[in-house]
Amino acid sequence: MNLHRLLTSAFFVTWLAASLRLAGPVLLAALGETFAERSGVLNVGIEGTILLGALASFLTDYVTGSVWLSLFAAMFTGIVFNLLLAWMYVTVRASQVVVGLVFNVLAIGVAATVYRRALGESSGPQSVAMFAPLHVPGLSDLPLLGPVLFGQTSLLYLTLVLVGLAHFVLFHTSFGLALRAAGENPSAADAAGISVGRMRYIGVLIGGATAGMAGAYLVLAQIGLFRESIVSGQGFIALGIVIFGRWSPWKAALAALVFGACDALQLSLQLGGGNVPPQLLASLPYVVTILAISGLFGGRAVQPAALMVPYAKE
Amino acid sequence: MKLIERRVSPADSPLAVTTAMVGAAVVAMLITSLLFTLYKANPLQAYFALFHEPFASWRGFGYTLVRTAPLTLIALGTIVSWRSGFGYLGFEGCFVIGAAATSWLALNTAFSSWAFLPLALLLSFAAGAAWAGMVALIRARFGGNEVLISLMMNYVAILIVQYLVSGPMRAPGGVPETALLPRATWLPFILPGTRAHAGILLALLATLLVWVLLRKSRVGYELIVSGLSPSAARFGGINVGARLVFAAFCAGGLGAWAGLVEVLGEQHRLMDGISGGVGFTGIIVALLAKLNPLAVIPAAVLYGGMTVGANAMQRRAGIPSSITFILQSLIVLMVLASDIFRRYRVKLT
Numbered sequence: 001m002n003l004h005r006l007l008t009s010a011f012f013v014t015w016l017a018a019s020l021r022l023a024g025p026v027l028l029a030a031l032g033e034t035f036a037e038r039s040g041v042l043n044v045g046i047e048g049t050i051l052l053g054a055l056a057s058f059l060t061d062y063v064t065g066s067v068w069l070s071l072f073a074a075m076f077t078g079i080v081f082n083l084l085l086a087w088m089y090v091t092v093r094a095s096q097v098v099v100g101l102v103f104n105v106l107a108i109g110v111a112a113t114v115y116r117r118a119l120g121e122s123s124g125p126q127s128v129a130m131f132a133p134l135h136v137p138g139l140s141d142l143p144l145l146g147p148v149l150f151g152q153t154s155l156l157y158l159t160l161v162l163v164g165l166a167h168f169v170l171f172h173t174s175f176g177l178a179l180r181a182a183g184e185n186p187s188a189a190d191a192a193g194i195s196v197g198r199m200r201y202i203g204v205l206i207g208g209a210t211a212g213m214a215g216a217y218l219v220l221a222q223i224g225l226f227r228e229s230i231v232s233g234q235g236f237i238a239l240g241i242v243i244f245g246r247w248s249p250w251k252a253a254l255a256a257l258v259f260g261a262c263d264a265l266q267l268s269l270q271l272g273g274g275n276v277p278p279q280l281l282a283s284l285p286y287v288v289t290i291l292a293i294s295g296l297f298g299g300r301a302v303q304p305a306a307l308m309v310p311y312a313k314e
Numbered sequence: 315m316k317l318i319e320r321r322v323s324p325a326d327s328p329l330a331v332t333t334a335m336v337g338a339a340v341v342a343m344l345i346t347s348l349l350f351t352l353y354k355a356n357p358l359q360a361y362f363a364l365f366h367e368p369f370a371s372w373r374g375f376g377y378t379l380v381r382t383a384p385l386t387l388i389a390l391g392t393i394v395s396w397r398s399g400f401g402y403l404g405f406e407g408c409f410v411i412g413a414a415a416t417s418w419l420a421l422n423t424a425f426s427s428w429a430f431l432p433l434a435l436l437l438s439f440a441a442g443a444a445w446a447g448m449v450a451l452i453r454a455r456f457g458g459n460e461v462l463i464s465l466m467m468n469y470v471a472i473l474i475v476q477y478l479v480s481g482p483m484r485a486p487g488g489v490p491e492t493a494l495l496p497r498a499t500w501l502p503f504i505l506p507g508t509r510a511h512a513g514i515l516l517a518l519l520a521t522l523l524v525w526v527l528l529r530k531s532r533v534g535y536e537l538i539v540s541g542l543s544p545s546a547a548r549f550g551g552i553n554v555g556a557r558l559v560f561a562a563f564c565a566g567g568l569g570a571w572a573g574l575v576e577v578l579g580e581q582h583r584l585m586d587g588i589s590g591g592v593g594f595t596g597i598i599v600a601l602l603a604k605l606n607p608l609a610v611i612p613a614a615v616l617y618g619g620m621t622v623g624a625n626a627m628q629r630r631a632g633i634p635s636s637i638t639f640i641l642q643s644l645i646v647l648m649v650l651a652s653d654i655f656r657r658y659r660v661k662l663t
Binding site for chain 2: 039044087091092093094095097099100101102103104105106109110112113116117203232236237239240243244277279280282283286287289290293294295296
């Protein structure tokens with residue numbers, strides 16, 4: 001009986017810790033995307049930006065071995081490529097879904113081509129240095145809470161700090177107000193002297209920075225190597241989390257945690273070797289995200305009024 | 315004196331549009347040239363290799379037709395759904411679902427080859443229609459976002475097929491794939507000495523059907539009005555929700571036919587990774603054709619040919635075939651971006 005309780009509590013601790021760890025990348029991507037969407041841009045290209053961020057961090061790590069430098073390289077890459085996206089979305093005023101979708105194909109091509117050029121055809125997957133879990137003396141040894149809350153990587157703590165920062169900037173600064181105005185009522189914002197175009201550029205670039213970091217998270221804190229299927233829909237899941245989180249950073253954090261919990265659960269069930277086929281378990285996070293944004297639960301989401309509507313100054 | 319001035323509305327004469335498109339393609343090819351030099355290849359030779367094999371060799375042209383058929387079907391599905399205001403992106407999913415349904419029928423029944431094909435067309439269309447119809451139902455009934463839901467369902471479909479080929483439909487052997495389909499179920503080859511099969515005829519037929527549906531039929535008119543302005547359509551007495559579901563059925567069915575063509579014409583078995591991104595390339599073909607069903611054929615031949623040429627280029631020059639993804643997406647991005655230049659005119663006097 002005692003052994004049984006010990007086992008279940010060990011399972012529980014592992015599951016919770018993994019939930020937090022797996023929630024990290026989608027939460028990072030969702031935080032920046034919240035800024036983009038609040039300014040009026042839906043960035044379907046987020047999947048491609050995460051992939052390119054992952055590649056940039058992997059290559060930097062491969063050459064320098066510095067995880068922090070790799071994180072910055074990913075962030076920089078995300079900003080550069082999202083500058084292209086922002087130009088298409090805001091200046092050219094092309095359809096946002098179309099541009100984002102085509103950009104994702106471009107990103108797959110760029111990632112595959114550059115990766116093969118850098119590492120050559122013959123070499124197998126190369127692993128790189130990763131963020132190590134922190135060990136806070138005393139706190140990390142607490143039962144249950146210790147491993148879950150105080151045994152994570154610094155990248156996860158950084159992500160959690162960014163949730164608070166994002167909430168503060170979005171709802172308690174004049175910049176946040178201007179950004180939201182650009183996404184709710186661009187012509188009124190324009191009349192009030194806010195440059196709608198500039199706000200949307202900034203929104204998309206913030207999205208690029210965190211999407212790049214999300215890619216780095218996958219490489220530097222989850223698997224430690226690069227493959228072309230590394231993102232596998234997590235960018236789209238981040239878009240779902242923004243909707244399910246009702247365009248609010250801390251609600252997005254809760255939504256990301258739900259996703260992380262599903263993913264961790266299916267992974268541990270796969271390892272547990274039950275009767276359910278692993279491929280069907282692996283579809284659980286996608287199915288849960290689909291249900292979450294289907295409108296079946298919690299009523300319809302009210303999105304920023306000018307989301308996906310390009311703005312042309314009269 | 316300003317040399318460049320803004321137009322009141324973008325230039326839209328055929329000459330302006332054609333110039334913009336050709337210019338866009340040239341810019342995309344120039345950017346891709348930079349990547350060729352990364353591989354120390356002469357860009358001119360690389361482009362020659364890219365286009366010679368698929369269009370100037372008989373065998374290669376056969377392969378071009380093999381790649382054109384599924385691209386055409388997916389592009390047509392994109393056109394029907396997007397023109398109806400249903401932003402469906404789930405063609406990877408429809409493709410593998412259609413391929414799986416077809417393979418199941420071929421492996422588990424023993425119809426004569428004449429009875430098999432109509433049944434396979436019917437079954438795979440129904441499977442794809444049901445798959446895409448679920449998304450339309452969620453959108454029409456609960457207001458869920460079809461763009462995201464259809465993207466996510468691609469992953470679910472691919473995992474389902476992974477499960478099928480590694481579990482219930484797996485043939486004995488080391489690789490997760492089904493047994494070879496009975497030869498009687500294969501699509502006939504149509505050009506002697508090549509792999510070209512009757513799938514291209516199905517694609518041509520579907521093009522004609524979609525053109526008639528959108529241009530000549532009442533339902534098509536209602537679909538397009540629903541796409542242009544749902545509120546006006548509703549005011550005019552059109553059941554927009556029902557039209558949405560109908561458009562999704564057509565889109566899913568056409569996407570599933572692309573999967574049917576791939577298994578019955580080329581692969582002759584079901585395996586993991588059978589789609590290889592064709593669900594997205596097909597959407598890009600539809601965009602290049604500006605959502606016009608008749609323009610899909612040349613666009614699909616061009617992009618199908620590029621895929622064939624890229625494989626030849628990889629074999630001969632060691633340039634990875636992934637470079638076609640870059641070229642194919644850059645061309646469309648540049649065409650989209652070229653709109654901005656049509657908003658200006660150059661003043662020379």
